[in-house]
Amino acid sequence: MDLAVRKMTLERFGVGNLGAVHENLPPARLVEASVRRREGMISEPSGALVTRTGKRTGRSPKDRFIVENDVTRDTVDWGTGNKPFPSEAFGALLEKAASYVENLEEVYVIDAYAGADPRYRLNVQVVTEHAWQALFARQLFRRPSRGELDSFEPDWTVISVPGLLTDPEEDGTASETFIGLDFERKVVLVCGTAYAGEIKKSIFTVLNFVLPTEHGVFPMHCSANVGEAGDVALFFGLSGTGKTTLSADPERSLIGDDEHGWSDTGAFNFEGGCYAKTIDLSPEKEPQIWNAIRFGAVLENVVMDRRIREVDFSDRTLTENTRAAYPLEFIAGAVPEGRGGHPSAVIFLTADAFGVLPPISALTPSQAAYYFLSGYTAKLAGTEAEMESEVEATFSTCFGAPFLPLPATTYARMLSERLKAYGARCYLINTGWSGGPYGVGSRIEIAATREMVRAVIGGRLDDAETRKDPFFGLNVPLEVPGVPTEVLDPRGTWDSGEAYDEQARRLAGLFAENFERFAPQVSQEVREAGPRA
Numbered sequence: 001m002d003l004a005v006r007k008m009t010l011e012r013f014g015v016g017n018l019g020a021v022h023e024n025l026p027p028a029r030l031v032e033a034s035v036r037r038r039e040g041m042i043s044e045p046s047g048a049l050v051t052r053t054g055k056r057t058g059r060s061p062k063d064r065f066i067v068e069n070d071v072t073r074d075t076v077d078w079g080t081g082n083k084p085f086p087s088e089a090f091g092a093l094l095e096k097a098a099s100y101v102e103n104l105e106e107v108y109v110i111d112a113y114a115g116a117d118p119r120y121r122l123n124v125q126v127v128t129e130h131a132w133q134a135l136f137a138r139q140l141f142r143r144p145s146r147g148e149l150d151s152f153e154p155d156w157t158v159i160s161v162p163g164l165l166t167d168p169e170e171d172g173t174a175s176e177t178f179i180g181l182d183f184e185r186k187v188v189l190v191c192g193t194a195y196a197g198e199i200k201k202s203i204f205t206v207l208n209f210v211l212p213t214e215h216g217v218f219p220m221h222c223s224a225n226v227g228e229a230g231d232v233a234l235f236f237g238l239s240g241t242g243k244t245t246l247s248a249d250p251e252r253s254l255i256g257d258d259e260h261g262w263s264d265t266g267a268f269n270f271e272g273g274c275y276a277k278t279i280d281l282s283p284e285k286e287p288q289i290w291n292a293i294r295f296g297a298v299l300e301n302v303v304m305d306r307r308i309r310e311v312d313f314s315d316r317t318l319t320e321n322t323r324a325a326y327p328l329e330f331i332a333g334a335v336p337e338g339r340g341g342h343p344s345a346v347i348f349l350t351a352d353a354f355g356v357l358p359p360i361s362a363l364t365p366s367q368a369a370y371y372f373l374s375g376y377t378a379k380l381a382g383t384e385a386e387m388e389s390e391v392e393a394t395f396s397t398c399f400g401a402p403f404l405p406l407p408a409t410t411y412a413r414m415l416s417e418r419l420k421a422y423g424a425r426c427y428l429i430n431t432g433w434s435g436g437p438y439g440v441g442s443r444i445e446i447a448a449t450r451e452m453v454r455a456v457i458g459g460r461l462d463d464a465e466t467r468k469d470p471f472f473g474l475n476v477p478l479e480v481p482g483v484p485t486e487v488l489d490p491r492g493t494w495d496s497g498e499a500y501d502e503q504a505r506r507l508a509g510l511f512a513e514n515f516e517r518f519a520p521q522v523s524q525e526v527r528e529a530g531p532r533a
Contacts, residue, residue, distance in 0.1 A: 046294050097159055
């Protein structure tokens with residue numbers, strides 16, 4: 001697309017007098033530009049670009065808004081996760097952003113798309129002031145062919161201007177940072193933050209609105225892989241539960257590690273890349289991710305010795321949320337077309353730091369709906385001296401609450417319909433603690449978890465004998481091939497059965513308390529599918 005046409009596509013947002021526009025540059029030129037502009041440095045020996053995002057090293061949920069208009073007013077599930085923003089005020093911010101972009105000496109533009117299924121593809125144009133963010137967008141979204149670029153027309157535009165700080169008093173924002181989604185203008189505006197995850201997750205939010213309402217496609221915050229027999233498995237789970245690690249199985253092919261849709265023909269990836277956490281990354285634990293960090297990859301907030309250019313993945317100086325962004329083809333054996341058939345296995349991952357959930361449980365359809373709506377894991381909020389008392393339950397609806405603009409029950413209903421229609425088995429796997437809570441017990445061995453996952457996917461537990469967990473009502477297999485039987489009974493791993501019972505009752509009560517908000521919206525079967533508080 002020539003410069004004149006490019007300018008026309010931006011004029012609808014008030015951007016007219018542009019400086020130098022660099023569009024759809026290859027990775028090598030974007031890396032060169034990033035180094036020239038002192039946005040990042042090349043690391044040794046991998047050759048990955050190392051960047052820092054400044055003050056914001058993660059998403060800013062309190063600064064994220066959806067523009068209230070005729071499209072969203074009666075459809076969006078308004079609340080703390082989806083805060084309304086006036087259309088006129090957003091228009092004023094767009095004008096401010098347009099003026100800011102016009103004063104930049106260089107602007108970087110990437111044309112890409114989200115959605116590997118051509119029927120549901122969303123063309124996305126990313127406009128940013130940073131070359132490294134353009135590289136991020138190029139590697140994370142799906143890349144059009146040269147012929148597709150010649151006729152590319154964006155459905156949505158993302159304007160990322162980290163250097164533009166908003167004024168809460170003047171602009172009506174919550175802080176100097178602002179992330180706004182306008183479903184009428186079809187634009188995302190990101191101001192005051194260089195954290196690139198805002199670009200990625202904003203488009204995911206768009207798809208979570210568009211796909212169910214316009215196409216009847218179920219959008220999912222999950223990873224997916226496929227075996228030689230075409231058996232697709234989905235992995236749902238919040239950060240730290242092992243979603244990326246367990247889906248990157250060398251014995252299976254990766255469809256994608258974070259965002260997918262489930263249509264009438266099967267599962268498809270939204271993205272063309274991966275955005276993996278790298279804290280404590282090692283070649284022994286996660287070889288596929290380790291090997292994917294090479295020239296063309298972006299390391300975000302990973303600490304590097306500037307003298308010798310070596311990175312330290314264990315250094316938490318800047319943040320725990322260190323990240324690597326790289327294209328899917330950097331993963332050996334990844335599925336290039338990003339599509340698979342209907343899933344035969346759906347796995348919910350939770351890292352239970354209370355140490356009471358069974359390591360593996362078979363879920364009935366009603367239990368699947370309950371635990372999907374709950375979206376449970378446990379985060380570790382304290383220092384080592386306070387670990388046990390500082391374990392906190394985290395409930396993120398549908399394992400992706402910050403990105404769901406529609407009512408949660410919409411997505412739960414779509415999951416239930418597909419589990420029934422295609423006969424997919426559904427399991428809850430605890431990758432957390434055994435023998436006591438965090439600080440007392442120990443993390444369940446990843447080797448044992450992998451054996452559980454493989455048993456589920458391979459159908460080896462379909463006819464397994466189970467026991468009913470007295471607190472959570474879950475069906476726990478008595479045996480799993482390759483896993484010590486004593487691991488499967490969490491109560492038996494504790495020194496004190498009474499202490500386990502007290503902790504289990506506590507967690508069951510937290511589940512019940514959290515689910516009260518969904519109770520009026522679901523069937524009696526789903527309401528009764530949860531723990532016995």
